[in-house]
Amino acid sequence: MIMAKSEHRPEASIPFHRTEIRVPLFEVDLGKAVYHGNYFHLLELAREDFLRCLGYPYRVFMEQQLHLTIVELSCAYRKALHYDDLVEIHSGVGWWRSRSLAFEQQIYRLNDSGDAQLCTNATLNMVCVRFDGRPSVLPADFVGLLQQWAGKGPSG
Amino acid sequence: MIMAKSEHRPEASIPFHRTEIRVPLFEVDLGKAVYHGNYFHLLELAREDFLRCLGYPYRVFMEQQLHLTIVELSCAYRKALHYDDLVEIHSGVGWWRSRSLAFEQQIYRLNDSGDAQLCTNATLNMVCVRFDGRPSVLPADFVGLLQQWAGKGPSG
């Protein structure tokens, strides 16, 4: 089974951040659903929003000549997303170590009835690297903010 | 571990198809490596090439109002790909059932010295669906071609 859930921290127990997005037309392919590689655009917008709300926007990594590089990802497409769907993306950090971390993200479609339907489930493992490619520890102030955030418990 | 290799059929024992591609500039992001969601463009080009060589181009699925929809994928980015890299993509079908199949694909960078360096390792699970969304069995003639292909043993 390729999508075994991370065992570091079960989804139910991590707090998560919510981002609402409307699915753009340019992300949709001829099958009338979002192209599988373009879900990563939606997930990235949600992670950007999460980091901004955490108080550590991605721009701050870059100002230190750092990137969070994706080394491994898995994604389950349970229900296709379509043009103009209103979605809510849940983003959280499942675990982190000195140089790496894993984002856990789910995309829910918000239906007119107010229901939220789980459509997509993704895990992205990242390592912190310098612009020149060398690995780096995660910035200490970022880790401090993650610790605070993790202590909050689920926000949902 | 999120990327546990499919156990249905170890990579070493499936035959695979080779496709050579030069990495386009438009796939590369500000980190000077291919954007993680754009590796799926390269993998798609290679699957298209595989299906064409198998004698069953994707266009033939579509002429029957069928799609192969991706329901689950995982990808390990071991080495980043860069602009103008010459890569060789290995594509094979790890397993298939009546309505579903899994593509196993690896991207190797071809260095000037003639070496091939494994950079990317991906598994994509797909189901066969009608344009209206209902699941469908895989076309019988396609399965026949897959059986022939699987009997050949590794081509490498």
Added chain:
Amino acid sequence: MIMAKSEHRPEASIPFHRTEIRVPLFEVDLGKAVYHGNYFHLLELAREDFLRCLGYPYRVFMEQQLHLTIVELSCAYRKALHYDDLVEIHSGVGWWRSRSLAFEQQIYRLNDSGDAQLCTNATLNMVCVRFDGRPSVLPADFVGLLQQWAGKGPSG
């Protein structure tokens, strides 16, 4: 000169709609600026917003089996846009006829000082077509809304 401004209606005299967007990382290429083909993503998001505010979201065209297809465009990239830039996009309809219309759009970067710097200037000519490709007149209620909007004068 390929970018001569439309003479149908000088820019200064059409009302326009404002949309604020932050430039996503995935739109940026290895030159550290938005890829030239990806400006059309930002412009599309702004037109979607314009149509929604006009009271005629693009989804309503599609529910009638209609598309607005782009037949001609021109774009002047005066200043490059970068990751995380906050931009304001001005969108207006320069002219319309029974089956066609032209969007005039400008992208301004909002600087920290509060200044807005003109970065991009685009014109997109579109025709209304049915899903089967045959041309169609623009929906009468859409034209009615355009007439109301045009009567308002510049909103800036």
Added chain:
Amino acid sequence: MIMAKSEHRPEASIPFHRTEIRVPLFEVDLGKAVYHGNYFHLLELAREDFLRCLGYPYRVFMEQQLHLTIVELSCAYRKALHYDDLVEIHSGVGWWRSRSLAFEQQIYRLNDSGDAQLCTNATLNMVCVRFDGRPSVLPADFVGLLQQWAGKGPSG
């Protein structure tokens, strides 16, 4: 009229380079045609091929810390391109000056009957800039190759 043809050098008199490409699935949107911003991917692949054949691949610009930055473009979409269309792209340089040049490109669809149907007509004006953004003259050896090429007359 926004798409007036460049008067510097009529299309009929510039030599052009031919590149054959099959339209990838990932370039196609929900209207079943190539997304308007993605035609620039096809045009870029063709320019890359042109520069490689000229003997001055784009990589050589980058090795000198130079980019050809697009400052203005126009594109007429006369016939839509579809998934799996086999197209031939004609690429030529309409004019050049010390720091700038214009590419003229046309996309033709190759039909089963052997006919070539003009589908897309584009002009892209570029300036040569250093990685730090300062303008630069075009490399002298590149200009020398352009002069040789221009002397050849139309190759079609």
